[in-house]
Amino acid sequence: MRYKAGLATRERILAATRSLVAENGLEGTTIKAICDQAGVLPGSFYNLFPSKEQAILTVVREAIDAVDPDPGHQGTDTLQDLVAAYVRFLEEQPALSRVYIRIGVSGAGQSPELTGRMVRHHQERVGRFSAAMKRQSPELAETMAERRAETLVLALNGIALHRIIDPDFDVAWHAHALLEDAAAVS
Amino acid sequence: MRYKAGLATRERILAATRSLVAENGLEGTTIKAICDQAGVLPGSFYNLFPSKEQAILTVVREAIDAVDPDPGHQGTDTLQDLVAAYVRFLEEQPALSRVYIRIGVSGAGQSPELTGRMVRHHQERVGRFSAAMKRQSPELAETMAERRAETLVLALNGIALHRIIDPDFDVAWHAHALLEDAAAVS
C-alpha cells in the first residue's frame, strides 16, 4: 500500500463508506455497496482493508475527531465559539455528522470499545463547554456551570439527531436559539 | 389467529422483537434471534406475521404511541406534566424508549413512510409543549413560546439519545435541570 494508485483507491473507498454509513447506518452498509460506489471490486477492497469493520471504524474515528476541531487549543474558546464550531461541523460535513449521531445509537451494544470511546468523548466535550461557561460567567457556581454545560451539549445533540430525520431542519437557527436561552438564564 | 395459544405466542414474539430492536436496532434484528428468544420456530413466526418488517413495524408503532400518553386529553397539561410523562416513559419502558430513539436514526433513508410519521409525530409533540408553555407564560410572544417548546423537545431527545450510550445516565435529573432553566428564562 505505497503506490499512489493504492492511496487514491483507499480514499475512494473511505468516501463511499462515509456516505453509505451516513445514509444507511453502521449495520446497513454492505461491502458490495461500498465497492459499487467506489468503482472497485471486492478483492481490491480487501487489499486495502482487513475487514469491513475496519473500514467503518476508520470512518467512525474520522467523525469523532471532526466534532472537536483543534483539540490542542485550550482555554480561550467562548461558548459561542464552541457552538459555532459544532454548527459548522453539522453544515459543512453533513455525511460525517450523520455518522457521528449514528455511532452512539448503533455502536451501543455492538462494540463496547466504541461505546467507551463515545462516553469519554462526551465527557471531554462537556468539560470543554463547562470551562468556557465558567470563564464567561465566573459568578456561576461550579456545579451549576457543569450542569448547564452538559444540558447544552445534550440539546445540541438533540438538534443534530433531528436533522437526520428532517434534512431541511434549520440547525444553525436552533443552535443559536439555544445559546440565547443559555445567556438569558445567566 | 383466534385461539389463546396464538395470541400468547404473538405476544412473546413482540416482546422478543422489542428487546432485540432496542439492543441491536431495526437492521440488526434477525428472524432467528427473534425466534430463539421467543422460543418459537420460523414457521410459527410466519403464521402470525406476514414478514419480519411487519413485526418490527408493530413494535415501532407501539414505541411512537407510548411517547405521548393520553393523546385525547387536551389543553390542561403543564410543561412539568409533559416532561414528567416523558421521563416516566424513558424509565418505565427502557426497551420501547430505545426503540423510539432508534426509529428516527434507522428509519431515515430506509422507509420514507416511517420518516414522514416521525416528522409528523415531532410536530404534534412540539405543538403540545408549545400550548403548555403559552398557557403557563401568557406574556411570552407566540413565536418565542414555539421556539422554546421545540428547543425543549429537542433537548429531551438529546437526553434520551445519550442514555442509549450510557445506561447509567440520570435521565430524570437532567430533564429536571432542563425544566428549571426553561423556568428561569421566563
Added chain:
DNA sequence: CTCTAATTTGAATCAACGCTCAAAGAAAGG
C-alpha cells in the same frame, strides 16, 4: 527496459439471511 512489489481482477467459498411448505399436533364447538 527490467524487475519487483503493489494493485486489480473476478470467480469461488461458506455462512447467514428471510421466507416457504407439507405434515404433524393441539384446541375448541357440536
Added chain:
DNA sequence: CCTTTCTTTGAGCGTTGATTCAAATTAGAG
C-alpha cells in the same frame, strides 16, 4: 368423539452477505 380450524414443526429453498485467492495487470525504482 369427531371434525374443523388453528398452531407448531423443521427441513429446505433461493439470495445475499463477508471474505479468500491465484492469476493478470500496472506502477515505479534502478
